[in-house]
Amino acid sequence: MSIKxxxxxxxxxxxxxxxxxxxxxxxxxxxxxxGEFLLRIEDTDKERSEKKFxxxxxxxxxxxGLTSNGEIIRQSERSEIYKTYLNKLLEGGLAYWCFCxxxxxxxxxxxxxxxxxxxxxxxxxxxxxxxxxQKRLQNxxxxxxxxMPEKTISFHDIVRGKVEFKTALIGDIIIAKxxxxxxxxxxxxxxxxxxxxxxVIRGEDHLSNTPKQIALQEALGFNHPHYAHLPLILGPxxxxxxxxFLEHSLLDYKNAGYLPQALMNFLVLLGWHPEEDKEILGIxxxxxxxxxxxVQKGGAIMNSEKLEWLNAHYIKTLPTNELFEYLKPxxxxxxxxxETMIKKIxxxxxxxxxxxxxxxxxxxxxxxxxxxxxDLLNWKETENSVTLANLKKISEIxxxxxxxxxxxxxxxxxxxxxxxxxxxxxxxxxxxxALSGEEASPGPIELIDILGKDETVxxxxxxxxxxxxx
Ligand code: GLU
Numbered sequence: 001m002s003i004k005x006x007x008x009x010x011x012x013x014x015x016x017x018x019x020x021x022x023x024x025x026x027x028x029x030x031x032x033x034x035g036e037f038l039l040r041i042e043d044t045d046k047e048r049s050e051k052k053f054x055x056x057x058x059x060x061x062x063x064x065g066l067t068s069n070g071e072i073i074r075q076s077e078r079s080e081i082y083k084t085y086l087n088k089l090l091e092g093g094l095a096y097w098c099f100c101x102x103x104x105x106x107x108x109x110x111x112x113x114x115x116x117x118x119x120x121x122x123x124x125x126x127x128x129x130x131x132x133x134q135k136r137l138q139n140x141x142x143x144x145x146x147x148m149p150e151k152t153i154s155f156h157d158i159v160r161g162k163v164e165f166k167t168a169l170i171g172d173i174i175i176a177k178x179x180x181x182x183x184x185x186x187x188x189x190x191x192x193x194x195x196x197x198x199x200v201i202r203g204e205d206h207l208s209n210t211p212k213q214i215a216l217q218e219a220l221g222f223n224h225p226h227y228a229h230l231p232l233i234l235g236p237x238x239x240x241x242x243x244x245f246l247e248h249s250l251l252d253y254k255n256a257g258y259l260p261q262a263l264m265n266f267l268v269l270l271g272w273h274p275e276e277d278k279e280i281l282g283i284x285x286x287x288x289x290x291x292x293x294x295v296q297k298g299g300a301i302m303n304s305e306k307l308e309w310l311n312a313h314y315i316k317t318l319p320t321n322e323l324f325e326y327l328k329p330x331x332x333x334x335x336x337x338x339e340t341m342i343k344k345i346x347x348x349x350x351x352x353x354x355x356x357x358x359x360x361x362x363x364x365x366x367x368x369x370x371x372x373x374x375d376l377l378n379w380k381e382t383e384n385s386v387t388l389a390n391l392k393k394i395s396e397i398x399x400x401x402x403x404x405x406x407x408x409x410x411x412x413x414x415x416x417x418x419x420x421x422x423x424x425x426x427x428x429x430x431x432x433x434a435l436s437g438e439e440a441s442p443g444p445i446e447l448i449d450i451l452g453k454d455e456t457v458x459x460x461x462x463x464x465x466x467x468x469x470x
Pocket of ligand 1: 009
């Protein structure tokens, strides 16, 4: 049997971390099994569904690289299919029109609550025949309810093991507002069958929907798919994630300077870990090792520090040319004219970079030296006069190196010879500060290599002047 899974988001909000984790687990399972991954947009709720959210989902998936193996399926384009099945259920006496008003239902609910009962529909309209309903529909509004058979529905959940529900507690659920407006549990049950979905992998918040969908599928004579419910994602305090957090779109992470590789690695660890307890997993390893049986039951704790750490790791280890492509949107346009130089900067700066957004601020000194305080030039307790003498010496050395021999190795050899005589910190620190104007930066040899002879000499002169004026 070939594996087929679907990611079925409702476009009623941004593409959140929770959604992305569900999408990733589906995608990995399909890839691991050599199966298919499909995207189904569950947009039957016309009031709450919005095109901008659908776009956000599609772009978020694209950014992560979670491509689907077929056309996007939109439930809003499938009403004829649902109508056929609704009619089938109505005509077969497996569903019925319910004319109860909201007020009537509310009274019923309150009465049940006051008796300490869990509220559910009483089944008052169950007895209304199809013919009678047709007549009443001419001047009354009604919804369609499914006649929930009274039984225990049990299924094997790949993550949670055997799960049982007594349908008597659920009652006759509404499956459509009318023939043109079917609701979630019904459309999901139909589509999972029609699309030949073999495994439904989704968040634990849908566990209570599963018996409803299975009951519907059984009523229609379908076989139901396998189910795997993924653990809830919790905050570091082990509580449910705040609403504000859930409103973050994956693309907010993109704009905040995270790499998709870091996000993918972060997401895969939200409820799953490989056999060997490692934290860094590239896509290839994830696909190879992913297995639903290793998904945990307990809540997955979301730890933002881990994301920061993973992001720094992927920035550091990505080949410079590739990283440069990811950095481009964050680099001021006029810098991009100097591509060779920028690439050199990327090469030496990537080890210090936590987010792509830090790049312009962290490297602006290459383009413009700031007016740093003179004392920054002194290594520890070194006197101004000593620093000044050292910088003068460095300046002489640098000036002497012919421009066409101004190569990293040569500079390094000359400067290092001086450190033997004057001390490492006493030479390298003031030189580095003179070249960067910053407390922290790559080492002076790397900086000289990028800035070139003229700029290096000019910057050392500025430092010398500062010290002389003091
Ligand atoms: N549309 C549902 C949601 O966004 C998912 C339904 C499902 O996976 O069955 O939560």
